[in-house]
Amino acid sequence: MYLRRDLITPRVYQEVIFARCKEKNCLVVLPTGLGKTFIAMLIADYRLSKYGGKILMLAPTKPLALQHRESFARLFDIPEEKINTLTGELSPEKRAEVWKKSIIITATPQTIENDLVVGRISLEDVVLLVFDEAHRAVGSYAYVYIAKEYARQAKHPLILGLTASPGSNEEKIREIIRNLHIEHVEIRTESSPDVKPYVQGVKLEWIKVELPELYKEVRKLLREMLKDSLKPLKEAGIIDSYSPDLPKKDVLNAGRIINAEVARGNYALGRLMLYQAKAMKLHHAIELLETQGLSALRSYLGKLYNEGKRGKTKSAKELIQDPRMRKAISLLMQANELGLDHPKMDKLFELIKKQVEKKPNSKIIVFTNYRETSKKLASEINKLGIKAVRFVGQASREKDKGMSQKKQKEVLELFSQGVFNVLVATSVGEEGLDVPEVDLVVFYEPVPSAIRSIQRRGRTGRHRPGRVVVLMARGTRDEAYYWSSRRKEKAMFVTLKKVSEMVKREKQASLLGFMGTKAKEEAKHEKEPPKEEALPVKPIFVKKPKGIVVYVDSRELKSQVPKYLKELGAEIQVKTLDVGDYVVSEDVAVERKSANDFIQSLIDGRLFEQMGRLKDAYLRPIVIVEGQLYGIRNVHPNAIRGALAAVALDWGVPILFSNDAKETAQFIYLIARREQEERKKEVSLRGEKKALTLAERQRLIVEGLPNVSATLAKRLLKHFGSVERVFTATEEELMEVEGIGEKKAREIRKVITVPYVDEENEES
The missing domain is CATH 3.40.50.300 (P-loop containing nucleotide triphosphate hydrolases)
Structure with missing residues (x-):
């Protein structure tokens, strides 16, 4: 023991x-x-x-x-x-x-x-x-x-x-x-x-608040705009209704349908992508207004305004230019001057104050879906004289830096010790971390997921009675999400019991089947006369053939392909490859590109540079494009076909297409078997990579700057004459080069001039 x-x-x-x-x-x-x-x-x-x-x-x-x-x-x-x-x-x-x-x-x-x-x-x-x-x-x-x-x-x-x-x-x-x-x-x-x-028991209650008139007016304007964006999609038969209450998943699906149709050559439907993109943005704006508040909506509309102003997306530009959106923004500015925000916020502060007055060392968790809201709530709670801290994930979002796992652990320990009364957490606090038991859990907005709802509630009521409060705005998505999670939760236990019974029945059936087969075999042997014991046959030992070896780039371990290769019987050798993703012989290397990666490398100019390096290093390189290539990223099919033709004709690199990682692995395994068993080729890396020329090394250094593609690196070097001059150029001088605007020049100078700070030391 x-x-x-x-x-x-x-x-x-x-x-x-x-x-x-x-x-x-x-x-x-x-x-x-x-x-x-x-x-x-x-x-x-x-x-x-x-x-x-x-x-x-x-x-x-x-x-x-x-x-x-x-x-x-x-x-x-x-x-x-x-x-x-x-x-x-x-x-x-x-x-x-x-x-x-x-x-x-x-x-x-x-x-x-x-x-x-x-x-x-x-x-x-x-x-x-x-x-x-x-x-x-x-x-x-x-x-x-x-x-x-x-x-x-x-x-x-x-x-x-x-x-x-x-x-x-x-x-x-x-x-x-x-x-x-x-x-x-x-x-x-x-x-x-x-x-x-x-179980000490968890008191679950929900508090409904009424949206103020100003909110309702903004909401009405946004819903009208959403309806207008959905109408062309309904007329084309892509969605069933143009009601502003149409679920977001239906709007998302509409985008997939349009992309697929354009891929088939139905270019007339391409114009609908603009309406679908507008509908998605408006859907999100309404959700922020209904569930989060004016601060979150103002922040989002600010991003849309900047997108539209820079001409980054046509959908954002059209939305910002709509007179109804201008009126909505004007109303939001009025609300800001009046100090208005979501009524849930005041109700939350009231709940927290009462809890801390009743028990000064209370531990409270407030869950919210949005980082912007978590920042606002933590700031406002601290202003009340109650110590609050944010608890967010590791990923950084624009100016909002994520929390390392070390920092997360530190915050939880301080919360457990009572240094903070309130933890304002995003979804990272729901699962996978040891969040201490608390006296009060508040859902700033309901979640439509049974799993997340159960995980959140589980933070209280373990060793002493706990309280869970769900805040909802009447007549909004809040109510719909709440009842959706309750319905799913009830369905979960019904389904679990049903599936559990199914597992039992299957096990019993397989056991009875086994017993029946065993009984038949025993009866058969009883009837048959005993046979003479056969002499043992001398085993023939066959030399086991050397397995199929595939060199795999270490970054490819994130994909499913190496797993499938191993299941097919390949011996995997993981290396950091400078060229290609898989090497199957001294002559053949395979570059695997997901459909998204292929399109992105076409957009940012990496594609043809990669083909050149692949062709320089291996006699017979191959590209495998994995997934549906057409109908993504709004790239015209002719641009994709042109790129494919250039890879095959100009660079002489064959292209294979696969549906998924499993088919990619089958291609690679078959190619490896042909090379190694039929052609008796050795599996070796061609000197890891062909030695770079001085010019190539110079271009590689400049490509390390933010948003600098291979093409732009060449332009910079031609313009300034050396790597040193590129790095010492001012923002104004950089902007003289085609393809570099004010923002890009500023980012390049920032990377070059800002003092280096070790992130680990910074966190500690």
Whole structure:
């Protein structure tokens, strides 16, 4: 026994789930905060005691993987150096070393997937594989591939999936169960008899506010504009209605339909893209007005105004020039002067003040969908004399810098210690991080997702009574989203039970089928006379042929292609390739381009430069274009056809087309087999890359500047004569070069002149 039961006692429902899941693949659906991880520990203890080997627990983020590692280290009587976390921050060599010496490993799935693809680790000795946040095991997420490889490699396999909510879609739940090879589903809610004694109860309430007249007037103007943008789409038969209440997904789908038609040569429909783009922008503007407030809407309309003024998009330009939009902007300016914002804001401040007055050391989480709103709310709450802090994701948005995982952890620790009363969180606080239990959770706006709604509520009511308040603006999307999430949540448990029963029936049917077959075989053998025991045949040992080897660029590990290549039997060698994405022989390299990447490289001028380098380095290079090439990015089909013709004729590089990553892998494997087995070609990198000339090196340096393509780099060097003069040129001098405007010149000078600051040191 490895688990220190003197430190923690299992609850009744945890013991029951453990007993049912210790020998068969299980999906455990249990509300946030009710000890899913401890169930995994009970099973891990049992499996290690029975088989030895390793335990692998996967979590979507590094902080959560580290948190699980800390839990195992605290509760398991195993040397701490044998309990480790694997993430992409460790070098591949170090990860292989850590894997060998560890008994318990927590890890991010992408790291394990990459190590499996290149054969760096084996799952043979893993006796329990835990998938935390198991609802992610759909599509091409890393969980799917890892589960497949585990079922194939492990000597004593057992899978445990953990989630608070797998969603309400039956097909998605079936996909999760199929992908994780689930044989049994354990479902608990706060009202389950064996869970109820441990839940303090969550008081759920919603507060409705009335939009002020000025809001309604702006809303009316925007809805009229939306209706006018939708009308041509309805007349063309692309959408069923031009009501401004038409769901956003229908407007998105309209764009896909128009793109597909243009790709087929129906260019007349191309004019409708303008109306579809306007409709999408207006849809978003109305949603911001109804659910967020004037600050968020003003910020968005400001971006549209700048887009339109610079002529960046025709849709933005037309919207800003519409007299109704000008009137709406004028009304927003009036509201700003009057100090008006969304009435939900005042209601939120009232709730927070009452909670802190009642209990000064209260912990409160406010969830909002938008960063702009989180910034405004945190600022205003601090003005009330109540300490608040934002909690956002890692990605940076324009001037709004994201939070590193280190910073996120630091903020959560300070919140847990009571340094801040209020955490204003975007969706990053819903899943995957250990957010401390709180007294009050406020949804600044409802979310139409059952998963997200359950995750948010799970932050309170674990050890003491909690309160959840949902703020809604009457007669807006807020109400629609709230009831949508409630409906989906109810549907989720009905669907889960239905699917769970289906899994049981399938298992029983397969077991009865097996027993029937076994009985028939036994009866058959009883009737047959005993045969003489055959003499053993001397085995013929055939020399195993050398496998098909494919060199893969390290950046390609993010795609699905290397996984499929490995499944086809290829031996993967990961390198950082200077030219091409896959090398299959000394003569043949393959450049894989997704449809989007092909279009982008055509737009920014990289395409033909890449073809030149590919042709210089390899005798017979190939380009594979993956996905639907036409009908994306509003690029005219003739421009795409012209680029394809130039690649094939001017550069002499053949182009193959594939539907998806699986077909791309099949192409590459077949080409590799032809080269290596039929033509007996060696697999080698052609000196990694042909040595660059001085001029090429100079162009490469200048291309490193922001928004400078290969063509623009040539222009700059021709104009200034040397790299040094390019780097010392003023903004005015840079603007003399064709293709460089005021903004681009400013960005180039900024990169060259601003002092370097180490980001890690800055964060610490």
